[in-house]
């Protein structure tokens with residue numbers, strides 16, 4: 586069944602439909618990872634977006650039960666060069682096509698994804714639609730032009746109620762802005778006693794859970810769309826150690842008086858080099874973001890830039906000068922991607938331990 590991919594700049598691609606037959610609209614973004622399509626599709630940070638994968642053969646190892654980053658994917662569509670109809674891997678339980686049908690996500694194959702990616706890199710991220718071959722492109726383009734993408738997508742993907750993920754170690758409150766399971770997995774691997782809370786939980790409610798540490802998760806959309814989370818972080822800063830990832834990092838920056846801005850086409854892939862300015866070491870990192878902390882806005886705040894992207898020099902990590910708090914723009918939980926930065930979770934646990942020790946010493950004094 587033929588389908589069209591129509592971009593707001595007027596470009597029309599024709600390809601072969603797979604997955605769900607529903608028409609879709611979203612922001613078209615590209616990810617350069619060679620593997621990891623299952624994790625990418627189920628990463629809630631892609632809420633509202635149509636993802637194109639630059640690697641040309643997708644679906645060849647199928648879909649398995651272990652690699653989901655969320656139960657309900659929020660991505661709006663998938664664009665590939667070639668969809669492997671017959672997966673081959675010992676873990677495969679489902680084909681990509683069957684998974685997309687089950688989750689009602691439309692896909693389009695046979696697209697020149699290199700050309701599409703070059704358009705996005707030149708123009709910046711564009712709105713687009715995957716729709717039937719009979720649709721009139723002019724009407725779709727007019728609809729795309731007049732359509733603003735929904736704000737506060739965090740509301741769509743965050744949990745509605747708090748839930749525990751028990752362990753016998755440090756008590757961590759994980760604020761869910763659209764969390765990837767990988768973050769929860771890393772905390773559970775370190776035996777943390779985790780309580781996951783909705784994005785709009787107040788600082789007071791979080792403090793009433795007596796946490797030893799707080800994690801701010803990744804999530805979709807513009808950080809400025811979630812002012813309640815900024816207020817929450819302000820109420821927590823300096824009281825409990827904080828660690829933020831991606832959207833959590835951006836919200837933390839805003840809470841501390843820095844600014845964020847939309848990037849031309851963002852960073853999405855599994856091989857983004859990031860330099861730690863304190864050690865000079867470079868880590869290969871997994872990334873998925875379209876916004877960034879504005880470097881100039883950090884001066885004059887209590888924040889220090891700790892990491893930068895080597896491809897474009899943008900801010901990749903922040904630490905607070907006096908409070909126990911640090912954040913990164915990239916994904917130390919990987920899923921998919923390299924695990925070079927995984928030690929940041931240990932750093933968080935060490936920070937939690939140090940703050941607990943200090944609290945005991947202060948209580949004794």
Ligand SMILES: NC(=O)CC[C@H](N)C(=O)O
Pocket residue numbers: 630802803804805806807808830831832833873874875876877
């Ligand atoms: N993965 C994320 O948390 C993404 C953060 C934010 N939505 C951005 O695109 O920049």
